[in-house]
Amino acid sequence: MAEKAVFPELIGNERLKALFADGLRRGRSAHAYVLEGPPGSGRHTAARLIAAASLCENRDDPSLPLPCGRCLSCRKILSGRSVDVLTVSRGERATLGVEPVRAVRDSLWVTPNDGDKKFYVIEDAHLMTTQAQNALLLSLEEPPDYVMFLLLCEDASLLLETVRSRAPVLSMERFSPAFTEEWLAANTKNPDRSRIVRAAHLAGGSLGLAKKLADGADSALSRYDAAEELARLLLSGRRSDTLVFMGTLPKDRAALKQILTLTRLALRDVIADKRGGGLLFYGSEEGVPAAAKKVSVRRVCGLIRLLFRAEDDIGANVSSSTVLTALAADCAGA
DSSP: OOGGGBSTTSOSOHHHHHHHHHHHHHTOOOSEEEEEOOTTSSHHHHHHHHHHHHHOTTTTOTTSOBSOSOSHHHHHHHTTOOTTEEEEOOTTSSSBOHHHHHHHHHHTTSOOSSSSOEEEEETTGGGBOHHHHHHHHHHHHSOOTTEEEEEEESOGGGSOHHHHTTSOEEEOOOOOHHHHHHHHHHHOSOOOHHHHHHHHHHTTTOHHHHHHHHHSOHHHHHHHHHHHHHHHHHHHTOHHHHHHHHTTSOOOHHHHHHHHHHHHHHHHHHHHHHTTOOOSSSOTTTOSOHHHHTSOHHHHHHHHHHHHHHHHHHHTTOOHHHHHHHHHHHHHTO
16 A cells, blocks of 8 residues: 555645554554644544545555545545544533543444444543543543544643553644645635735644635734734833733733744744744744844743743633733843
8 A cells, every 4th residue: 555545635644644554554553542733733634534544445455545535435434424433522612521421431332333443533632621531531441342532632731641541642743834835825715925924824834724814814814913023022122112012912812822822933933043943933035033133042032931821821811911911021021
């Protein structure tokens, strides 16, 4: 089976493709996997392809891709019509609680309907409560031979160590801004070059998110501009100007946290530029601003630590105004 024929719908992710090609060839796939990556990174696509490849009726035909997409099993799974691919979702709730996981446990020993395997796709696994993860652990320890769990999450570190020890973590590939820019140029409806560049950097390596940003409204892309200006002000050390600008930032916690994360990436690029590394925030053409190049690595590292703390405080429900005021004060003295 040629490696290039594995999961042709999934861009990049060669390690993941090779792993499953080898596992399916040997008949030694694990009974559970964690697919880790940001929204739009291809986690759902990968889960669907893994299920289809596992049951593909033509998986031993070297002339066809894996999954083939032609057989009845592939058509059912890839179109979302297979009763043997079960999705566990948190719905409108903030967390994934224990009840849906107990329902999985109750149905575990019901044999597959169509093929010799069935799949539980657990969305937002990083939002499972501790109680839910412990309940799932009982199912992960000794599941029936015909069951495979696919846990989709943004950050595998939020899963209990006992869960991670029973399910190999596969990180979806994060693409460089340069690759993302090139891909967007060929796949977006909006040909605006500056918009493509900003979407590529804002997406953090996620092609799906990059396309959504490039094709969508301007509100999300404006966060890139805000992060660029905040990074400039923090590096300048002008507390009063920084405080005034922070007053213009969105109060929405998710949007503010993303701006802080992007600002941290911008500062990371300052260090990378000094040490010959690749850039994640700034475009390859304009590079790191000249003024930023003059700031010492020690100061930049101190600012990055403060931004990490501010992000944690936002996640812990500290008020946005309190976080920003403290950040401005601390950064001025960093």
